[in-house]
Amino acid sequence: MSHRHDSYLGYLNGYDADVTGAFPRAATDQSLLRRLNELSVLGALRGNGARPLREVADATGLSWRSAQVVTEKLGEQGWLAETEAEADDKRIGRPARRYRFRSEAGYVVGLDIGQRKIRVIIADLDATVVSSHQVEVSAEDSADARLESADQALREALATAGIQPQNVWAVTMGTSGVIAPDGTITSVLLPGWTGLDPRTRLTAVAPCPVTVVNDANLAALAERWRGRSAENMIYLLVGMRLGAGLIISGKLHTGSGGAAGEIGMLQGSGWNDASERLAATPVAPVNESPEDRDLAATRVFQAARESHPAALAAVDRFAADLARGVTPMVLTVDPELVVLGGSFSHAADLLVPRLETLLAGTCVHTPQLAASERGDDAVAYGALRLALDTVDQRIASLDSASPLIPAAVRGH
Amino acid sequence: MSHRHDSYLGYLNGYDADVTGAFPRAATDQSLLRRLNELSVLGALRGNGARPLREVADATGLSWRSAQVVTEKLGEQGWLAETEAEADDKRIGRPARRYRFRSEAGYVVGLDIGQRKIRVIIADLDATVVSSHQVEVSAEDSADARLESADQALREALATAGIQPQNVWAVTMGTSGVIAPDGTITSVLLPGWTGLDPRTRLTAVAPCPVTVVNDANLAALAERWRGRSAENMIYLLVGMRLGAGLIISGKLHTGSGGAAGEIGMLQGSGWNDASERLAATPVAPVNESPEDRDLAATRVFQAARESHPAALAAVDRFAADLARGVTPMVLTVDPELVVLGGSFSHAADLLVPRLETLLAGTCVHTPQLAASERGDDAVAYGALRLALDTVDQRIASLDSASPLIPAAVRGH
Incomplete structure (x- = not known):
């Protein structure tokens, strides 16, 4: 028996809602079963290209006849489309009908x-x-x-x-x-x-x-979707602004008032002006400091890579500012992973090792740290x-x- | 259609697991349906005392005959017991059989x-x-x-x-x-x-x-079970030790390494010695300070209620120490509720108003604060x-x- 089924019953049994004895009503409702079968056929076709009816029946456990009835109904509703038979089907007598999920619905x-x-x-x-x-x-x-x-x-x-x-x-x-x-x-x-x-x-x-x-x-949700599989994750949006998003038990946690991850409000965290302080570090003649603050910060990171003393000190300080917000979040949530995203993620080579050292010094259970693999989209x-x-x-x-x-x- | 059913399908559809297109297999398995009916009968009886078969059938939507078959099978397995017919049943011919969930199983x-x-x-x-x-x-x-x-x-x-x-x-x-x-x-x-x-x-x-x-x-879990219904809650265990437990989305969140809520590790939080500092406040001749530190703290709280200046200062300081740990947890999680539990919860009259003021000064979205209604069990x-x-x-x-x-x- 699958884990999913177990969890479903745990859920219906009130496991999540901590109500003992809230078992499901009997599954005798025929329209409910019909709907489950529809969803099953949709599931067999969605993301799987065009399939002949026999494959739909195999994948769902439905009889050929039931699969046909359900498929036709979904087709009438606009969820499925019948496709042209493929060339190699034509060689063996009448081509088998194929159905696909209409992702353009x-x-x-x-x-x-x-x-x-x-x-x-x-x-x-x-x-x-x-x-x-x-x-x-x-x-x-x-x-x-x-x-x-x-x-x-x-x-x-x-x-x-x-x-x-x-x-x-x-x-x-x-x-x-x-x-x-x-x-x-x-x-x-x-x-x-x-x-x-x-x-x-x-x-x-x-x-x-x-x-x-x-x-x-x-x-954070994008990182979880197309990046990291961690169940508990803190995503840091690091750029000219600092922000954080939380994935808890695999789901986005926004908080009761939408304010989860607003650790920048912590007095003394330095999150409000950490990025501007970094960007304002003089690493070239003052009249060469670009107006674009992201670009100014990029130059400071580059100077730090070239061992420019003021730039190194600025990066150390920025990492310490970042850690002052990340550490309490890690101590609160205890995530497996902290992801460094945002426009400064190109400086992960400088920031990740510094953050690692700072977190290891204070956290009970130090999470993995990694740079986001996503761009600014x-x-x-x-x-x-x-x-x-x-x-x-x-x-x-x-x-x-x-x-x-x-x-x-x-x-x- | 009920919310529970919706959520079940959301779950099977991979909503939680963020996998698009993972629909459930068809519900054609007869043994699965039989099991669902068993669970439905258990649910109808559990927590509901002894009920005649007709009530079981009504509550589950099963036919009288199906309810009888399922009930007998569960009885053989030891999950249900047949009870004595009640006195008033006997007046009308043959008494109806009643069944109850065997909570002593x-x-x-x-x-x-x-x-x-x-x-x-x-x-x-x-x-x-x-x-x-x-x-x-x-x-x-x-x-x-x-x-x-x-x-x-x-x-x-x-x-x-x-x-x-x-x-x-x-x-x-x-x-x-x-x-x-x-x-x-x-x-x-x-x-x-x-x-x-x-x-x-x-x-x-x-x-x-x-x-x-x-x-x-x-x-925290006990508070959620028999105290508060908040979906997102921080429970503070406040006594001679300080600790915290998190309820997130209605469930206990222990973290990936079991270290969630260990905010006392935060440098400068003062959580390690806050309670001892409070208990050591001289509010009576030194030789009267009891060895039992809980009792010593109780005396300081009592002295503060009587406007003893040193005790009031000690309570203010203790509340500030507490807030230094609670504030970053609230900013991270954004809970509806913070519960003050543990042996110092008897001093909630002193601590809750102070914490409220301190949190309102820094938090984006200030949670409700309340004393635990549970004892030390x-x-x-x-x-x-x-x-x-x-x-x-x-x-x-x-x-x-x-x-x-x-x-x-x-x-x-």
């Missing part, structure tokens, strides 16, 4: 609204990216201007991919700040952002539901993942009267 | 091995306590002596309740220190405790599986709950060849 959007850029990623139901779009914005842009840019970028990305707005099933927006469960933002970074509820401003996809989540949290990818999760939950709902309406079948 | 043990006391609680499968036993030990006892005392206490508690050792299905032991997933303890409190694996030393219940868990973690109760959870999972296993063998039916 719906789309999801991941959106990263940052200080200087807005990124849009659109993917189909197989998580295949069909459109990716980025626009530059100014740090001084008003909230209205920033949201208008985002809406426009989304509109263009949809147009480029030829996707109708009504076929977008979920949008997740990542941005800086603490985002309360009611969607309200508190942010010191973006002008006019505090008190804003940006969910209603994306007219490009109305009336699709929009979720707003803190950017470091989404980057981590927030948008995390947003995409969360949007997909929402849709997956709705697809897998036992309520077969799903509110999701697959996009019209455009030929087989 | 097995037992679980919660054990708290502390510095000065060992507490044993034994409960049946309905979580009804059938035996509770406490013995005093010395802080200087060797590990061997302490474990021998625990073994003896457990033996006596079993004998008092007339329970055969083979009918104990799970034991959880709570004790101080960081307990690694392999069971190894690291503790500075108890002599000889570091490096110990105490699981094999409880001969009174051999060969029953024994789990070892940190005491603050278990107290919290660790033993948390241990009992964890042991029950283990057994519940095994009872609810879809594998009907359960390794649990109900105690012999002793008459109806």
Whole structure:
């Protein structure tokens, strides 16, 4: 018997909810079984290309006849498509029908609204990216201007991919700040952002539901999705801003008020100005210090690699500032892994060994440290993942009267 | 369709495991359905007293005949007992048979091995306590002596309740220190405790599986079980030692190395000697300061209530020390609730308002603060709950060849 089944019953038995004796009702509901069989067929086809009915029956344990009934019903609903028989099938008499999951039945959007850029990623139901779009914005842009840019970028990305707005099933927006469960933002970074509820401003996809989540949290989710398998992980967004996202028991933990990982508020952590202090280190004639602070920081890291004394001292100090926030988070959560992401992750060669030494000196159980392998699209990818999760939950709902309406079948 | 079913499918669909497309296999397995029906009947009876077959059928949605078959099978296995018909049943012809869940089919043990006391609680499968036993030990006892005392206490508690050792299905032991997933303890409190694996030393219940868990973690679990419903909670064990246990998303979070909540390791937190500093505050002639440090601390709290200046300053300082550990945990986890438990919880009137002020000054989202409503049996109760959870999972296993063998039916 599989672990999954065991856990299901543990769950139904109230194991998670600590209610003794809350066993499931009897599984005698025929419509429930029919729905389970539908989900089973969807599962056999999703992510597995086109398969003949016999393979669907084998994979699901259904009889050939049941598999046929279920497959036809899902086809009528727009979830499955019949494909052309392949060439080698034609050699042996009548070709076997093949069915595939219609990943183009719906789309999801991941959106990263940052200080200087807005990124849009659109993917189909197989998580295949069909459109990716980025626009530059100014740090001084008003909230209205920033949201208008985002809406426009989304509109263009949809147009480029030829996707109708009504076929977008979920949008997740990542941005800086603490985002309360009611969607309200508190942010010191973006002008006019505090008190804003940006969910209603994306007219490009109305009336699709929009979720707003803190950017470091989404980057953590992206790392868990396409990077690391650690069950308990602290993701550090390290750049001109410092932030953290938590994965606990394999899931994103945002906290009861959306403020999990806000360790920068700790007095004396130095997180507020650690990056600016680093970037301001004089490693060249003052009039050569670039206005772009990320670039200034990059020069300091490079100078440290070349053993420039002031740069080395600045990197040591930056690592110590970082550790002052990371150490209490590690002592609280005890993760297997701490991932260094964000724009400074290119300096992991300097930062990881220093952090390792600092953590080993204070932590009971020192986690592994590693640089993120993702680029600066981590927030948008995390947003995409969360949007997909929402849709997956709705697809897998036992309520077969799903509110999701697959996009019209455009030929087989 | 219920939330539970939705979550089950979310789970099977790989929502938790972030694997897209991992749908469940078809629910065509007849033995699986039979087992689901058994669990459904167990659920209808467990915690609900004796019920006639017709009520079992109604509650489960099974036909009368199916309910009868399943009930008889569970009766043969020792999970159910037929009870005497009630008096008023007899007035109307032949009395209806009634069935009840045999909560006496097995037992679980919660054990708290502390510095000065060992507490044993034994409960049946309905979580009804059938035996509770406490013995005093010395802080200087060797590990061997302490474990021998625990073994003896457990033996006596079993004998008092007339329970055969083979009918104990799970034991959880709570004790101080960081307990690694392999069971190894690291503790500075108890002599000889570091490096110990105490699981094999409880001969009174051999060969029953024994789990070892940190005491603050278990107290957190007890608070969640019989106190607070918060999904995200930090439990503070506040006494002559300071510790913390975390409930995250409704579940106990022990961390990847069993070291979650070990914020006392944070340099400058002052958690190591905060309690002793408080207890050592001179509030009476020096020769009247009691050797019992808990009692000495109680006197300082009492003096503070009577506005003794040195005592008030000591309590302020203690609250500040406490906050230096609590603040980073709150910033990391963002819980709804912080519970003040442990032997100093009687001073919640002094500590909670001070902590509230200190947290409100630094936290993004200030949690609710409250005193624990449990006594000093919290660790033993948390241990009992964890042991029950283990057994519940095994009872609810879809594998009907359960390794649990109900105690012999002793008459109806």
